[in-house]
Amino acid sequence: MIDDEFSQEEIDAYIRKRLTCPIVLAELFVIVTLHNKYDEQVITKVRKHSAAIQNQFWLCVTLKHQKVQTNLINYFLHFHLKLFYAGLPMLVPGLEFSHLKKRILLFPKDSPIDWQELLVRFLDFEGDDEKQFDFIHPKELEFYKTLAYVTAYQELLRIGQSFDQAAIDIALASFEKNVRDAAHSYDKMYWAQFDHPPFQRNILWLQTMITEMKFQIKQAEISGVMPSVPKFFKQELSPEHFIRILTGRLELYTLKQEGLLHQKALEEFDAIEQANSLSNKGLVQTKEEATFDSRTALSNTEAVLLKENAEQVAKPPKIKIDFDQVDLLFTALKDFVQPKDIEKLQLVLKGNQITSPILIIDCKLNAWVLVFRQAHNANYISNNKIEIAEWIAHWFRIGSASDPQEIKQGTVTSYLKPSRRTAKNKRISYKQ
Secondary structure, eight states, X not given: OOOTTSOHHHHHHHHHHHHTHHHHHHHHHHHHXXXXXXXXXXXXXXXXXXXXXXXXHHHHHHTTTSSOXXXXXXXXXXXXXXXXXXXXXXXXXXXXXXXHHTTSOOOOTTOOOOHHHHHHHHHHHHTOTTOOOTTSOHHHHHHHHXXXXXXHHHHHHHHTOSOOHHHHHHHHHHHHHHHHHHHHHHHHHHHTTTOSXXXXXXXXXXXXXXXXXXXXXXXXXXHOOXXXXXXXXXXXXXXXXXXXXXXXXXXXXXXXXXXXHHHHHHHHHHHHHHHHHHHHTTOOOOHHHHHHHHTHHHHHHHHHHHHHHHHHHHSOOOOOBOHHHHHHHHHHHGGGBOGGGHHHHHHHHTTOOOSSOEEEOSSOHHHHHHHHHHHHHTTOBOSOHHHHHHHHHHHEEEEOSSSEEEOOHHHHHHHTSTTOOOOGGGOOOOOO
């Protein structure tokens, strides 16, 4: 039987959505073929034709809105796929459809699929809210599930089994990897145009975009008009998702820019050391060496500035949390520190320095870090993830009072990634 946590209405709607997948995919393929060749009126006709075929198919397999008859699915799915393609020449005169026949999703009438088991499997898939497909926009998630479902029953057809959970899982894992690889390829292609020195311009551009998007989000809270997000990778993105992408790139380019500056400083430092060494030995200078020494004063000034910058970096890290979120974070976290550290927790959340680290108790580190990841993703923390990880590693310890353990910055960084998950029953309650 299908899982009791779903209502009958939800089950019926979801089963219909899944069973009509092949017809929906056929419709999408035809529309892609028609793109830029026919006007929107023709495409609308194709969509209406597809909807009518889907309705006919559903009526046939439910015997006029009664329970789904799984023994009828194979025959009528095969029949209505052919019916969909047969009606296209009348809707789009003059278009050659012979090549489309090669792309018809073949579905033999006598396929052995156990539909009940397959549909139950994908009802569970629907309820899997722990999966984080961060590379797929929510509007595209239904299409992703459609393709995953089709992948599953095509695998069953290939191996000639009615149902095989292991085979389905392997096929879906391969499918998910392919989708992720494709998404990463789009990402790489887009950012390749920015991924070269000087990075300072890219940093300024990203900071401007992030600030503008945050301004639009705040403005939307007042006016109710949603922010306008640029088209990215042929997808629509939510404003929050767009900011996360930009922030991630900002962190990357900032690190690259710092790397270039450090390399340049090191080269200049080595040159100064070499010049001082030659001077101490009393060697006669050439014209070129004399010219180099004339620049030494400037280099020494830069060295002083670099030293001051290094001293600045050595200062204990601070966190910048939106004022109205400090108390909410404090309320969420105060039960997981020692009573003597509660006041220090409030101070450090406000960006102040404290005299000694705070001990985290009765809590897993990943659950503690998840609270800051949620606040960062909601744009309540202006620091980047590297700075947040450094701040947590510096000001906090974990374990017992008798054996406090230092926290590794790399471990915190890994927990700040969206792919890391924490069991719901172990999470800290944080109401934003």
